[in-house]
Amino acid sequence: MPDIGVRNFAGGINSPNPFWLASAPPTNTGEMIMRAFDAGWGGGVWKTIGEPITNVTSRYSATDWNGQRIMGFNNIELISDRTVEQNLREMAEVKKRYPKNAVIASLMVASTREAWHEIVTRTEDAGADGLELNFGCPHGMSERGMGSAVGQVPEYAQMITEWVKEKARTPVLVKLTPNISDIRTVARAAKRGGADGLSAINTINSITGIDLDTFVPRPNVDGKSSHGGYCGPAVKPIALNMVQQILADPESTLPLSGIGGIGSWRDAAEFLLLGCGTVQVCTVVMHYGYRIVEDMAEGLDNWMREKGFKTLEDFRGLSLNRVTEWKHLNLNYKIVAHIDEQKCIGCDLCHIACWDGAHQCIHLDRVTGPVDGHLELHRTPAAKESESRASIAETPVTRKERAAAFAPGPYPAPLERISRVDETECVGCNLCSLVCPVDGCITMVQVDTGLKPETWDERTRGAACVPTVGEPAN
Amino acid sequence: MSTAVLPHDEQLRARFSELKPALTAQAAVIEADRCLNCFDAPCTAACPTHIDVPGFIKRIASGNLRGSALRILDANILGASCARVCPVDVLCEGACVLTRQNRKPIQIGQLQRRAMDAFWASGEAVPVAAPGTHKLRVACIGGGPASLACAAELCRQGARATVIERRELPGGLNTYGVAEYKLRAADSVHEVEMIRRLGVEFRCGLEVDSAAALVALEAEFDFIFLGLGLGAMQRLNIPGEDAEGVMNALELIAAYKTGHLRELHGTVVVVGAGNTAIDAANAARRLGADTVYMLYRRSESDMSAFDFEYEHAKQEGVQFLWRRQPVAIGQGEHGRLILETVQAREADGKIEVIPDSQSAIACDLVVPAIGQSPLTQILQELRGVQARDGKIVADRVTGQTGNPRYYAGGDCVNGGREVVDAVAGGKRAARAMLKEAEVAHA
DSSP states (O other): OOOOOOOOETTTEEEESSEEEEGGGGGGSSHHHHHHHHOOOOOEEEESSSSSOOOOOEEEEEEETTEEEEEEEOOOSSOOOOOOHHHHHHHHHHHHTTTTSSSEEEOOSSSSSHHHHHHHHHHHTTOOOOEEEEEEOOOOGGGGTHHHHHHHHHHHHHHHHHHHHHHHSSOOEOOOOOOOTTHHHHHHHHTTTOSSSSEEOOEEEEEOOTTTTTTEEEEEEEBBOEEEEEESGGGGGHHHHHHHHHOOOOOOOOEEEESOOOOOOHHHHHHHHHTTEEEHHHHHHHHHGGGGGGHHHHHHHHHHHHHOOOOOGGGGTTTTOOOOOOOSTTTTTTEEEEEOOTTOOOOOHHHHHHHHHHOOOOOOOOTOOOOOOOOGGGHHHHHHHHHHHOOOOOOOOOHHHHHHOOOOOSSSSSSSSSSSTTTOOOOOSHHHHHHHHHHEEEEEEEOSSSOOOOHHHHHHHHOOOOOOOOOOOO | OOOTSSSOOOHHHHTTTTOOOOOOHHHHHHHHHHOEEEETTTHHHHHHTOOOOOHHHHHHTTTTTTHHHHHHHHHOTHHHHHHHSSGGTHHHHHHHHHGTTTOOOOOOOHHHHHHHHHHHHHHOOOOOOTTSSSOEEEEEOOOHHHHHHHHHHHEEEEEEEEEEESSSSSHHHHHTTTTTSOOOHHHHHHHHHHHHHTTTTEEEOOOOSSSHHHHHHHHHHOOEOOOOOOSSSSSOOOOTTSSSBOOOOHHHHHHTTTTTTOOOEEEEEEESSSSSHHHHHHHHHHHHHHHEEESSSOOOOOOOSSSHHHHHEEEEEEEEETTTTEEEEEOGGGOEEEEEEEEEEEETTTEEEEETOOEEEEEEEEEEOOOBOOOOHHHHHHOOOOOETTEBOOOTOOBBBBTTTTOOOTTTHHSOHHHHHHHHHHHHHHHHHHHHHHHHHH
C-alpha cells in the first residue's frame, strides 16, 4: 500500500499527506483548521497573521463558464482581521491536539527587522511547524508596502527573508507572487536570503467581469471595485508553468509547495510530477468544503498503486525534465489525426475547427468522393451548410418513413457526417482531438517520416539562424 | 380579430394543464450549454423549416434572447406553436448527435419555447421590410399554418398578403385541432396576432367556394396560394353513424377548445389509432369520461401514431382494443349507444373479419378518427390546378401548381403532415412568388 506521507519537507516539516490548505478563509480560525484536519487535510497554512485589518463587503467574485460555477475565483479580502494574540493562542491549541498535522504560519508585517523578528519568535513559540512569508498578496496590502509590494522587488524579498532567518528555528517558506514578469527573479532572491522552501503561486491580479446593467466591475463595493487576486481551476496552467520555471532553474530551486487551481488528486499529481513536495488548496474547498480531501487522498493513493509508486518520492519530479525549450523538440516527429468511425457521433466539430482554426485537412467527402490535396477542390463549410439549408426535409409521419429516417448504417453516425482526415495535409496539431466530444474518437497516430530525430537547435547549430524552406518563420 | 370566442376557462385550464411546462430561465441556460454546437447540425437539417438550432440555442446560453427568437422566426414564423406541437422525437431531437453517445438529446422544443416566450413577453415586433418594397399582392386561401407562413414571409419581404379563412378565427388546426395540453387555442391566436402585426390582412368567416369567387380573387391579386388543408373527417360508413352521440375527433377537439364541450362521462369509444385519434381519446379522459377505448382494425405495431403519443395515451388511461372493427351504431337504453364490432385478422396483408366474432360495446360517445378526406370538391373549381389522389400537384421546391398563378402548400399538397411541414411549404412558396415577381418586373 502506497505511503502518501510527507517527510522532512523543506528541512523539517512532516504531514500525513501532501494536501495542505492554503492560507485563506478556510484556515481563518483554529476551529476551522481542526475541522479540516478531522476531514483529512494533512496540513494547513494559517490565514496570514499580522496587524489586524478591516475588510470591505463584498469581497469575492467568480468567472462561470458554460454552466459550471467558479471556473475562476477572485478576492479582495485582506489578511486576518483577528489579533495576533487570538490567532497564536488558537494555533497553540491546534498543535497540542493535532501534533501530526503540519501547521504553517503565514506572516505579513511591516517591513522592519524588529517587526519580523518579533512575529517570528511569537509564532514559533506558539508551536508553528514552519513559517510562510506572504510576499504575494496582490491587493490592498501591497498598497501599504507589504505582500506583493515586497514580492515584486527581489532586493526587499531577500532582505526580509534574511531578517526572518536570523531568528527562525523552523523552516521558512517564501510565498511568491505571479504578478511579475519572471517569477524566478524573486525565487532566486529568496534562495539567496536563505529560505528553506517556496510556495507558488499566489493569486493573479484580476478583474473578473463587469456587470452589464450597472457597469460596475465585480465584486461591487458600493459602486466601485478594485482589482483582486485570481485563483481556481482557471489558473492551474499558469501555476504549473511557473512551478516548472522555478524548479528547473538551479538558482531558484528549493523545496516547493505547489499552489494554483488544484481541485483534485489529478491536479495534485501533476504538481508533484513537476517536483513539488506538497500542494496547497483553497478555491475548491471554498466551493465544496473540506470533505473533498477524501477523494484527493484516495485518488492519489489509487493512482500510485496502479503505477507501482510506493512513496511520493518515487514519482516526484518525474516530469520536470520532460519540459524543455522549444528548440530542443524533435522536428521530425509526425503525428496525424485518426477518426474512429465506430465512435464518431457526427457532430463535425472537427471539420469546422480544422477549416476555420487549423489547416483545412478534415473533409466531409466520404459520400461525395474523397479529394486529397489542393484546398480549392474541396467544398467550403459555408457551401456545405447552404446545401443543407436548401434541401427539403419532411416529417416522417408513417411507420415506414420513420424506419427509413432512422435506419441504422454501418456506423453509429451517417457516413456523410463522419469526416475524413487528409493525412497528406494534416499537420498533427491536435485541435480536432481537443474539440471532439467523444473520448477516444479522434486519436493522434504517429507516422514514420523516415527521418532521424532533429531539433531546431541541431539544425541551426553553427549556421546563421534563418528559417529553412518549409519551416514556419517563428 | 378578437379572442372573445375563447373564454378564459379555469376548468379547461386545469384539466388540460400543459404537458410540458416551460423551462425556467436558468434551466434553459443549463440545457443550452449542453448543446455541442454541431457544424451543419443534423437537427437543423431534420427540421422542415431548417431553423438554425445551434444558433438559437447558443444565443439563449449567451443571454441574447431577442437574437435567439429572431433566429427562429427567420426560419419559422410559427416558432412558438412548433415549439409546442412538433413531434421532436422524430425531427430535431431525434437527429441530435448526443443520442449516439447514450446521452439525452438537447430539449430543442423546450428551448425554442423559451426563446419565443421571452420574445412575446418583451412585446417586441418582428422586423419587416417597408410595405410596398415588392409590388406583389397575394391571397392565401385557408387560415392554417401554410397560409400564415406564406403570408408572413411575403409581408416580411415587403409584399402584401391577405389570408382568407372560412372560420371565425384563423390559425387552422393550430387554433381548433391541437390538444390543448400541447398548444392552447389562445396561444395560437396570439401567434396569429403577431403575424397580423407584420401587415398581413385577414378576412375571416369568408368561404371561397365557387369559381366566381376565385375569379374575383384573381382580379384582385397577382398570385393565389392554396393552404386549404384537408377535407372533412372520413366517415365510418356504417349504419347509425349520424346518430346523436357520434362526433368525429376534430369536432370533439374544436368543441372543447372553444368551450362548447365542457364535460364528458361514461364510456367513449374512439375509432382509429392515429395521432388525432389519440388527442381525442386523451381529451375524452380529461373531460371526465370514465372509460375510453381506442378501437383499431389492425395491431399495435401498425398504428400510425407516434410512439410517444401512444405512451402518453396509455398514461392517460386510454384502453386499446386491437383488430376490432365497428360495423354499426345502435341505440341503447337511457340514450346510450351500442357500438357493434367484429374482430379482424390479417391475411396476405388484407384485413378479414373473423366469423362469429361480434361483440357490442355500450357507450355514450363514438368518435370516428380515421383521418381526413381529400379535398375533391373544391379542386374541381380551380382552373388548371391539378390534383392526384386528392392532393394538389405542386412543384416540390416552389409549390407552383399547374396554373402558374396558383401556388400551394401544407396538408393539401403533402396529404397531411405536421405544422412545421406546412410552414416550410408556405415559406418556400412565398419565396418562389417573390422571385417570380422580381423576374417579371426586372
